[in-house]
Amino acid sequence: MRVVSLVPSLTEAVARSVRPGTLAGATDWCTHPPDLDVVRVGGTKNPKTDRILSLAPDLVIANEEENRAPDIEALRAAGAEVLVTEIRDVPQAFRELARVLDACGVTARPRWLDEAEAVWSSLPEPGTRRRAVVPIWRRPWMVLGRDTFAGDVLARLGVDLVHATHPDRYPRVPLPELRATAPDLVVLPDEPYRFTADDGPEAFPGLPCALVSGRHLTWYGPSLAEAPRVLGRALRAAHP
Numbered sequence: 001m002r003v004v005s006l007v008p009s010l011t012e013a014v015a016r017s018v019r020p021g022t023l024a025g026a027t028d029w030c031t032h033p034p035d036l037d038v039v040r041v042g043g044t045k046n047p048k049t050d051r052i053l054s055l056a057p058d059l060v061i062a063n064e065e066e067n068r069a070p071d072i073e074a075l076r077a078a079g080a081e082v083l084v085t086e087i088r089d090v091p092q093a094f095r096e097l098a099r100v101l102d103a104c105g106v107t108a109r110p111r112w113l114d115e116a117e118a119v120w121s122s123l124p125e126p127g128t129r130r131r132a133v134v135p136i137w138r139r140p141w142m143v144l145g146r147d148t149f150a151g152d153v154l155a156r157l158g159v160d161l162v163h164a165t166h167p168d169r170y171p172r173v174p175l176p177e178l179r180a181t182a183p184d185l186v187v188l189p190d191e192p193y194r195f196t197a198d199d200g201p202e203a204f205p206g207l208p209c210a211l212v213s214g215r216h217l218t219w220y221g222p223s224l225a226e227a228p229r230v231l232g233r234a235l236r237a238a239h240p
Contacts, residue, residue: 001105004057005030006047007066009219010085010100014061016222017101017110024055032215032223049074059083059103089152090120093220116224123228126158130184133162135200136170137193141178145171150189150218157231159185175203183207185238189214210238 003018004025005011011030015023025039027047039055042048044066052060052075060082062072067084075082083103085096094117101110132154134144144151145166154161162181163171186204188195191214201209212234216227 001059002055002057003059003061003104004041004052004055005061006041006044006071007061007063007085008032008044009215009221009223010061010063010097011036012219012223013097013100013113013221014104016112017106018104022104024057025052032221047071049078053078053080057081061085061100061104063087087149087220088147089149090156090224093149093224094120097220112222112225116222119225119228120156123156126156129158129160131162131181132159132185132187133178133181133183133204134187134189135178135193135195136189138200138203140172141175142170142172143178145169149220153217153227153231154187157228157235159187159235179204179207185210185235187212187217187235189217191215191218208238210235 001022002024003014003022005014005023006027008030011026012032015033015036023038025041026036027044028040028042029044030036041051045068049071057080060075060080062082063085072082072084083100085100087093087096097113136142136144143163144161145163145168147169151161151164162183186207186209188200188209189212195211197211212231215223216230
C-alpha cells in the first residue's frame, strides 16, 4: 500500500505504525519522525497535486481544518482516494487515529496509541481552574476560540479559554481587547506562529505567560502520550 499524508501529526502517527515504505509522500511541514525520508509534496495549504498523483497513492490522508477543500476535491476528481479527518477534541482524536491507521492497513493497534489513550483517560481532576488567552498568530492577533482540539486539550489540564464562546473558532482580536479581558494566564505556543521568550510575552505586561510546545498542544498522534506532562510543566512555570 502507498499512502500520502497532508497532515503533519497524522504523518507522524502513520510513519510510526505502518510497514516501512508504505508512507510514500508528506508535506514540507511534516517534521516528525525527524528521520522521515519520503517525497515532499508541498505545504498543507498548497500541496502539489500533480506530485501527489505521480506517486500513485492508494490513499491520501487529509484534515478538514489543515487542508483546503479545493485541493481535496481536485485530488478526488483525479481519481485519488482521500480520507478526510475531523478532530475537535481528545476523544475524537483517538477515534480518528484508529480510523486512519485501519485505512492504512495497520492490523495491530500500536502501543503508542494505547499509551496515549491511557494517559488522557487517567488524568487527575485539575485543581483551581485558570482563564487563558491563547494567541496563535500576531499581525494580526488571532486566538483560540470555540470548538478546537487545542482548547479541549487545555480544558482537560485546567485551563479555560477566555474566547471559548466566541462565534469564530479562530477570532481576530485587537491586542488592547485581549489585555482588557484580564486573563489569569496567556498561553503562547511555538506554532503556527513561533512565539518565544522575546516575541510575545512583552505584549502582555504583568500577565503570567506560558511558552508551550505547539506540537504537544495541537498535534494528534504519538505526542499525545507525553502532552499532559510537557504542557503541565510549561503551564506551571508561567511567569509575568
